[in-house]
Every structure is written in structure tokens, then in C-alpha cells.
Amino acid sequence: MVIGDDFEDQLRKFQYFENAYHLSRHIxxxxxxxxxxxxxxxxxxxxxxxxxxxxxxxxxxxxxxxxxxxxxxxxxxxxxxxxxxxxxxxxxxxxxIPNSFLEYFQCTVDYWKLKSGAAGLVNDGYTESPALNGYAGSARKDAIDLDGMREIIRMRAGERWDHAVAACESQTWKPFKYFSKKHESDAYSREHYSCALSEWRDQPAVVAILRERHLEPAITPEISLFESAAISVFWGYPEDYAIDPLRMPREQYVARFGLRYVLRGPVIKDGKLLKKIKEPGFFDRLPDDTILTYAFVE
Structure with missing residues (x-):
């Protein structure tokens, strides 16, 4: 994610030297x-x-x-x-180029949900054009429906919880850390990890949730890229990280998921790489005329 004007130039500040234009101002x-x-x-x-x-x-x-x-x-x-x-x-x-971590900018990703009638841009790596489908790769903050994006994530998180509870018929299970502690040793052992993971997976509730993954909503062309990512994000972690939080009450589970669960990756703001951002305040405090860009880079 790039915050501020001229996102491509901001990305060049973190481009590997070998991939940079030989007269780049960032060298x-x-x-x-x-x-x-x-x-x-x-x-x-x-x-x-x-x-x-x-x-x-x-x-x-x-x-x-x-x-x-x-x-x-x-x-x-x-x-x-x-x-x-x-x-x-x-x-x-x-x-x-100090602190570089990327090769090339490929394109923007149409994750920013636009407010009704608002304008945004898409960039295919060669040209910029107006966003036409209600989502943009780059737009002003006041053109982006941040609350609408959060609502999509919360809705999909709630569905995820409902499907899991239905699959396991409200059975409880012990978290992976219980089995990890049971098998812990002075030195890390792949064998101990495998034993802990196997015991965790063998619990009836976990077996049921893993077996019923097909209950997740189907991703179709009619669903936006952002919503597709919101559906996929819940399985975007190791199994225990994806399943154990489902032990929480529904409201608590849903509240865990903010924009950064979908808008992943490094954040560059005005040419500086941010170490951490806190939601929701970070986005809400940005001035309305701030340009937000979600870029796909190699």
C-alpha cells in the first residue's frame, strides 16, 4: 500500500538497485x-x-x-x-538504493471501494485509466468507502464463524497451543511439532471444520477483487491460526478483522516505510485529499 502522491516514485525509492533506472534519483x-x-x-x-x-x-x-x-x-x-x-x-x-525490497511495479489492484459517483484510477503498469466498476487501484481518501469495505470484511467474517459453528455442531476444541505446550522440548523439534499438529487436527470439531471448508462462499466473477480477498483471507494462515480464533464469541471474532487483514503487505507513506499501523484510527486520521494506492509488485 502506498499513501501519498506519485506512488510509482515512492515505490522506486525501495526498488532493488539492479532493477532501477540507472539515473534514478533514489540511487x-x-x-x-x-x-x-x-x-x-x-x-x-x-x-x-x-x-x-x-x-x-x-x-x-x-x-x-x-x-x-x-x-x-x-x-x-x-x-x-x-x-x-x-x-x-x-x-x-x-x-x-538503501532499504530496497522490491523489483518492479506491476499494476494497481482494484481493492478500494468507491463511494457512489466518486472517481478513482486503475493502472495496468503502462497506462492509467478511470475506474469503471466501482473499485479503484488508486483514489483520494474522501472518494473511498472505507466503512463499506469494513462492512464487507465483517459480513464475510460473520459468515465464516457461522459456517464453522454449523460444521462442528457447536462442539468445542482445545487450541493448538495446548498440544504444542504438551509436546514442547528444550530444543525445537519438527517431530514434536508434527505430533502436536496431528493431535490438534484429530479433535472432532477441528475435523468437522476442515472437512466442511466447501461451505465457504464460492468466488465468482461477479464478486469484486476486494470481496474475493475478504473471503479468502480466513484460510490465508496456517490451519491452527485460521481455526482456533473461531473459539471466540461471534462478535469478538468478527471484530478482529479490519482493513489490514485484506490490505496486506508493506505500507509506504510519503516515501517512508511504516513499521506498523493501528486500525481504525490510522485510516480515519488521514486527510481527505490523501491518495491511497494498492499496488502489486514483484
Whole structure:
């Protein structure tokens, strides 16, 4: 999710250097000479060549002669080394985009439910066009029906709870953590985990819920992408994470699910990667003219 203007430029700030345009404004040129010297000095003697050859191979960089302009498209794409008159390295520059985590922007995803008569955009990775089906990949906050999106999630969560209770005929079951604790040991063991998971799965209520997964609503072309995601999200976790919360009362279970259960992934706001956002206040406090974009990236 990208919050703020020019979402594509915000995404480029976190694009892997190797995938970025060679003149991207988000590329920095960092002097890594001291860092390189420390790495080189820590090498075993039998792995050392001369420092310059090692640095060229390690960092993928080439020598930049005095008076030469860096060839950022090819020869000096990754950076360069500068030598003094005696042939010693006095500058080693590595080009990079710090904190990168994505390759490319592919397209927007039409998850934002628009208010009646409101406008939004879709982007297929090449062109932008107006949203026509009541959902957009990018729109102003005041054009988005956030409450309507929450209602869809709550409705589908309630259906999920109802189906599970009907399937297990209101039988209770012990949560996975009960069996995990029963089989815990000083060291993690896959065998102990498998035993705990098997015992948890063998409970009649859990067997019934797993067997009746087909009771979940069918996803059809008539259902929006957002609502399809809301239907799928309840099985989007390991089985115990998906089923054990159903032990809660219906109202408590439904209240667990907010927009972030569907709008997953990192959140970038005004060029900064947010560590955590709290609902519902986070979305409600955004100014009305804030642009919200849900992007699919590789």
C-alpha cells in the first residue's frame, strides 16, 4: 500500500538497485572504502588477492581515471574506484538504493471501494485509466468507502464463524497451543511439532471444520477483487491460526478483522516505510485529499 502522491516514485525509492533506472534519483553513491578495507583485512590469507582486484570482483566496480566521467549506464553502473598517483585507492564508491525490497511495479489492484459517483484510477503498469466498476487501484481518501469495505470484511467474517459453528455442531476444541505446550522440548523439534499438529487436527470439531471448508462462499466473477480477498483471507494462515480464533464469541471474532487483514503487505507513506499501523484510527486520521494506492509488485 502506498499513501501519498506519485506512488510509482515512492515505490522506486525501495526498488532493488539492479532493477532501477540507472539515473534514478533514489540511487545514492556511498564511499565504502573503509568498509571494504575491513572486509578485506578479515579474509584468510589464502583467499586474498591484491586489494584492487578483490574490490572490483566483490563490489562489481571499475576504476575511474582522473578526469573521466562515470559511465553510469554500463562500466560504472555499480560504482568506481579512484587511484592516486602511486596507484593506491583513495576513493571507492558503491551505487545503491538503501532499504530496497522490491523489483518492479506491476499494476494497481482494484481493492478500494468507491463511494457512489466518486472517481478513482486503475493502472495496468503502462497506462492509467478511470475506474469503471466501482473499485479503484488508486483514489483520494474522501472518494473511498472505507466503512463499506469494513462492512464487507465483517459480513464475510460473520459468515465464516457461522459456517464453522454449523460444521462442528457447536462442539468445542482445545487450541493448538495446548498440544504444542504438551509436546514442547528444550530444543525445537519438527517431530514434536508434527505430533502436536496431528493431535490438534484429530479433535472432532477441528475435523468437522476442515472437512466442511466447501461451505465457504464460492468466488465468482461477479464478486469484486476486494470481496474475493475478504473471503479468502480466513484460510490465508496456517490451519491452527485460521481455526482456533473461531473459539471466540461471534462478535469478538468478527471484530478482529479490519482493513489490514485484506490490505496486506508493506505500507509506504510519503516515501517512508511504516513499521506498523493501528486500525481504525490510522485510516480515519488521514486527510481527505490523501491518495491511497494498492499496488502489486514483484
Amino acid at each position: 545514492i553513491s556511498a564511499n565504502v572504502l573503509n568498509k571494504a578495507k575491513k572486509k578485506y583485512s578479515a579474509l584468510p590469507d589464502n583467499e586474498k588477492t591484491d586489494f584492487i582486484s578483490w574490490a572490483k570482483r566483490k563490489f562489481g566496480i571499475s576504476i575511474l581515471a582522473d578526469g573521466e566521467y562515470p559511465d553510469l549506464k554500463e562500466k560504472h553502473y555499480y560504482g568506481w574506484i579512484k587511484l592516486n598517483e602511486s596507484g593506491q585507492v583513495y576513493e571507492m564508491v558503491q551505487r545503491m
